[in-house]
Amino acid sequence: MKRADFIKKFAYGGSILLTAPLILSACSGDDDEFVPEPNIPNNLTIDLSSSTYEDLGSIGGYVYEGDILIFRTGDSAYLALSKICTHQSCTVAYDHSNGNILCPCHSSRFTTAGAVINGPATSSLKKYSVQKNGDILTIS
Incomplete structure (x- = not known):
């Protein structure tokens, strides 16, 4: 794997990990708290x-x-x-x-x-x- 491909995939995967909690919490059942x-x-x-x-x-x-x-x-x-x-x-x-x-x-x-x-x-x-x-x- 080329270094540039590794960096792109790492950045893409990291962005998913960082945004997943925000996306998933938008659908949580805490709306009536x-x-x-x-x-x-x-x-x-x-x-x-x-x-x-x-x-x-x-x-x-x-x-x-x-x-x-x-x-x-x-x-x-x-x-x-x-x-x-x-x-x-x-x-x-x-x-x-x-x-x-x-x-x-x-x-x-x-x-x-x-x-x-x-x-x-x-x-x-x-x-x-x-x-x-x-x-x-x-x-x-």
């Missing part, structure tokens, strides 16, 4: 008579308030979950027709209690307590 904690005040109040929340006027409607997804599942039943998918922090949405929460980025599905139905997400969405008093929802 960091998910920011939803940011809400201690008690969030929602006035259902406000036009801002008119989508909550019908069953199946939902709105976002900060990092919270608030949705209506029945005549006077409301639920609140983190809107941040635990896989890669995309914003989830309520799918009333299927009765679950869907992440549009990678198709993770969650129950209305926040539990994972199918991944790639492996952690549940944070669930919040919702109290209704007249036209006021209190989320804590």
Whole structure:
């Protein structure tokens, strides 16, 4: 083998060894390690008579308030979950027709209690307590 061929092959092989960890780590399963904690005040109040929340006027409607997804599942039943998918922090949405929460980025599905139905997400969405008093929802 000529010296020039040896140097080329050595350089080529060395570059593969140096870049392999970067390429392989791009496909690792650690994508759902960091998910920011939803940011809400201690008690969030929602006035259902406000036009801002008119989508909550019908069953199946939902709105976002900060990092919270608030949705209506029945005549006077409301639920609140983190809107941040635990896989890669995309914003989830309520799918009333299927009765679950869907992440549009990678198709993770969650129950209305926040539990994972199918991944790639492996952690549940944070669930919040919702109290209704007249036209006021209190989320804590």
